[in-house]
Amino acid sequence: xxxxxxxxxxxxxxxxxxxxxxxxxxxxxxxxxxxxxxxxxxxxxxxxxxxxxxxxxxxxxxxxxxxxxxxxxxxxxxxxxxxxxxxxxxxxxxxxxxxxxx
Amino acid sequence: xxxxxxxxxxxxxxxxxxxxxxxxxxxxxxxxxxxxxxxxxxxxxxxxxxxxxxxxxxxxxxxxxxxxxxxxxxxxxxxxxxxxxxxxxxxxxxxxxxxxxxxxxxxxxxxxxxxxxxxxxxxxxxxxxxxxxxxxxxxxxxxxxxxxxxxxxxxxxxxxxxxxxxxxxxxxxxxxxxxxxxxxxxxxxxxxxxxxxxxxxxxxxxxxxxxxxxxxxxxxxxxxxxxxxxxxxxxxxxxxxxxxxxxxxxxxxxxxxxxxxxxxxxxxxxxxxxxxxxxxxxxxxxxxxxxxxxxxxxxxxx
Numbered sequence: 001x002x003x004x005x006x007x008x009x010x011x012x013x014x015x016x017x018x019x020x021x022x023x024x025x026x027x028x029x030x031x032x033x034x035x036x037x038x039x040x041x042x043x044x045x046x047x048x049x050x051x052x053x054x055x056x057x058x059x060x061x062x063x064x065x066x067x068x069x070x071x072x073x074x075x076x077x078x079x080x081x082x083x084x085x086x087x088x089x090x091x092x093x094x095x096x097x098x099x100x101x102x
Numbered sequence: 103x104x105x106x107x108x109x110x111x112x113x114x115x116x117x118x119x120x121x122x123x124x125x126x127x128x129x130x131x132x133x134x135x136x137x138x139x140x141x142x143x144x145x146x147x148x149x150x151x152x153x154x155x156x157x158x159x160x161x162x163x164x165x166x167x168x169x170x171x172x173x174x175x176x177x178x179x180x181x182x183x184x185x186x187x188x189x190x191x192x193x194x195x196x197x198x199x200x201x202x203x204x205x206x207x208x209x210x211x212x213x214x215x216x217x218x219x220x221x222x223x224x225x226x227x228x229x230x231x232x233x234x235x236x237x238x239x240x241x242x243x244x245x246x247x248x249x250x251x252x253x254x255x256x257x258x259x260x261x262x263x264x265x266x267x268x269x270x271x272x273x274x275x276x277x278x279x280x281x282x283x284x285x286x287x288x289x290x291x292x293x294x295x296x297x298x299x300x301x302x303x304x305x306x307x308x309x310x311x312x313x314x315x316x317x318x319x320x321x322x323x324x325x326x327x328x329x330x331x332x333x334x335x336x337x338x339x340x341x342x343x344x345x346x347x348x349x350x351x352x353x354x355x356x357x358x359x360x361x362x363x364x365x366x367x368x369x370x371x372x373x374x375x376x377x378x379x380x381x382x383x384x385x386x387x388x389x390x391x392x393x394x395x396x397x398x399x400x401x402x403x404x
Contacts, residue, residue: 031122043139102112
């Protein structure tokens with residue numbers, strides 16, 4: 001399972017930028033990786049993990065902005081088309097593998 | 103609870119950044135992995151630098167880290183210390199295990215060990231399965247009649263043919279030792295995280311061994327290693343080379359994610375260790391041998 005978080009956050013004032021940075025750092029610390037600017041994704045094992053990370057995200061929301069979360073299965077994720085650009089380092093090397101041979 | 107196994111086979115620096123494990127190889131891209139997803143790290147080569155901040159963080163998430171010797175066999179294990187909130191209580195209860203309780207626990211462990219050995223033979227298409235199963239039923243308290251060794255003699259000959267467990271030049275022994283070392287580390291980690299003292303065992307009581315209890319609990323798990331090595335042996339039988347090669351090892355890394363059934367529930371081997379040790383804690387609290395849950399070997403093909 002993959003949990004996506006998409007966000008648009010206001011960055012007009014210093015305070016808003018600080019809220020946005022804090023939200024972004026929270027995602028990274030909880031194991032989300034950046035797929036594109038303002039599109040973050042986390043690998044989850046099963047529904048329990050999805051709920052866990054959704055809860056964590058909801059507890060750290062900034063006061064304003066637009067944020068959405070969506071979960072897709074690994075199969076659906078793999079069918080994603082990359083039209084321009086390439087896979088991220090984590091997608092290539094980590095993904096959903098249980099055994100990581102570095 | 104982690105579910106990934108990480109094996110470091112190239113010179114690199116591993117550290118922590120943004121609460122992620124940061125793997126920076128000498129040549130190549132930096133990769134990050136969420137710490138909480140990891141359960142086991144095996145450092146296979148000697149040219150790896152690990153920061154103390156990372157090591158400290160590993161214990162918080164109850165992650166076990168193995169170091170290896172020159173032949174890449176695990177020779178050291180870094181496990182959490184004093185993690186469990188009721189550490190002292192569990193340790194006290196463990197030291198107060200009565201002799202009859204220990205004897206009955208050992209009986210149960212040996213019986214399951216032999217039953218798993220029978221399953222190994224069954225899956226490898228060998229005979230003598232029935233004989234082992236009847237051995238499993240005849241184990242007495244504390245295995246006073248030493249059925250364990252009688253079963254082992256029968257079992258290894260049936261599984262491997264001409265085979266001496268003490269012959270260091272036989273790659274099967276290297277492979278078995280490698281697999282056992284991995285599981286032993288995983289058990290020690292789980293014991294330590296529950297507040298047990300791995301030095302005080304049920305049956306094993308060597309004063310030179312700091313992991314007597316791990317060596318008790320590992321018994322029913324040995325068959326899982328045996329079945330992987332036996333399958334490899336059948337596939338590699340043509341090879342004249344007697345060395346234990348990296349490609350043999352890759353198969354053994356799958357051990358942690360092998361399928362098993364414990365307490366009637368299908369799960370992975372690594373998870374079952376956790377279930378087994380938790381059940382041992384219940385045994386300690388309730389003083390009831392029946393509460394001990396042990397892993398059952400199931401067919402992993404298909």
